[in-house]
Amino acid sequence: MEKDHKPSSTEKPVLQKVAKLFLYTFLIVIAVVQVLPLVWLFLFSLKNNQEVFNLPPLALPQDPQWGNYARVWTEGNIGQYFFNSVYITASAVILTVIFASFVTFAITRMKWKLSSLVLGMFMVGLMIPVHSTLIPLFNFFLNVNLMDHPLAIILTYTAFNMPITIMILLGFYYTLPRDIEEAAIMDGCSVHRLFFQITLPMTAPVVATTAIINMIYNWNEYVFVNTFISSDKFKTLTVGIQNFIGQYQTDWGAIGATLMISILPILIAFFILSNRIVEGITAGSIKG
Template sequence: MISSTPSQLNRKVNHSGSGAAKKMGYSLLYLILIMVAVFQLFPLVWLFFFSLKNNQEVFNLPPLSLPMNPHWENYAKVWGAGNIDIYFLNSVWITITATVFTVVLGSLVTFAITRMKWKGSSFVLGLFMVAMMIPVHSTLIPLFNIFNKIGLNDHPLSLVLTYTAFNMPITIMILLGFYYALPKEVEEASVIDGCNVNRMFFRIVLPMTSSVIATTAIINMIYNWNEFIFVNTFISSNEYKTLTVGVQNFIGQYTTDWGAIGATLMISILPILIAYLFLSDRIVEGIAAGSVKG
């Protein structure tokens, strides 16, 4: 019969003790994460219940209480009579158009700055980085006057141009680290094979940066979808308004339809929420890949 030595017994005790501590640590971590998740989901649950109530229930019932009779007609009301269908489509195409322009132009600028040798590249990069410090509110009056002179006030193109310009600096900043880390051997091999600069960018470099492009696209989509100040300043016609300003239709001088407002906000949140749930892994992957300079 073989007996364990004291040192072996000590190792077993230490191993079991460390295993129990590790399990306790993971349990505590999961508990904290669950609490954070519940805290993050609280506004969405509250808004959903809010959207199914009428004015009397909004003010007389507790915030998280279920409506006595769910008013699903709030969604039908805002989608039809409230013109939310038009605002929703405007938000979709303006957001997608501005995002595509920003990502493509930002990729071209970043490629030129990081992969091509030319005088003034550092200066141009500095200009884009300085642009991040310009407050949005300080540009409203100059932009309004410019668009008024060229006939773009109350036109969706004014929003597309503005979103593209203001999102370019942050897009370039995210792309920089990834482009610096790209191996130059791939570009050299393509040049040897007779590839010109344009073909190299669209056929080789752009597909290699798909993960970080997904990150910048989602960030741009979230900003463009939720933007309010420029839409409220430049757009006055109902046919060009987006969801963020369309909610004002349910705010009257004497009465406010709070249930309809809640339904509108719920409709405006769902597309971005669904896109983020499906593409959240790409966001993390792109940020991690672009955070290290090779």
């Protein structure tokens, strides 16, 4: 309901309606711009080249070429890349979330002198550009025989995502009431039991948030895989689709299908968990 403090003016409501209409149009146009390229991508992933080149860009395919997807999955090795992305992403997410929970618990719940210094070091880690670490990391993995090994990628993801994960966890840990934990300690509960059976379950919502944010980062990561992995059997989707598209440069349907496969898990996660994603991105950026 609009509160009008000058009832004498009759123009105002009309003007307000026009303004509202204008604002909504503005917001909808932006939404269309954000989504349309993806709609176009989906449409051309189902077309053959003739349709891509001759039909209007947003025309529906006459005979949807679902075969494009099957073809790139097996012939283009996309299935292998997809599997690599899944297990590398999952391993790093689990390691990061567990290690970060340990650290956040120790920093917010336990008493030790260096805790603020250690927290500060994790937070400064947020500002380090990846490129300033690439050459030493390359050399290090070469020397410890982890070059071209998935473990190099998993450990790197874990280290680089630790700061942001701790930052998101911290906000939640600080607001969590402590009386249950204090009572447990009074009852003689050990720190390990306290952490695993009381604190960790209580922080499940924020753990889920950090897990999904980590999943998105890892799934999309490119530089580390491109630099440390050279065998096809270990490449993840971001690097794999680069190779693949290099070979199939002229087959638009195949390229479209590949790109769709690479973004689909993220889109599905977004449709199911959009609130958590929004929450995680907000928490992970503002305090920075």
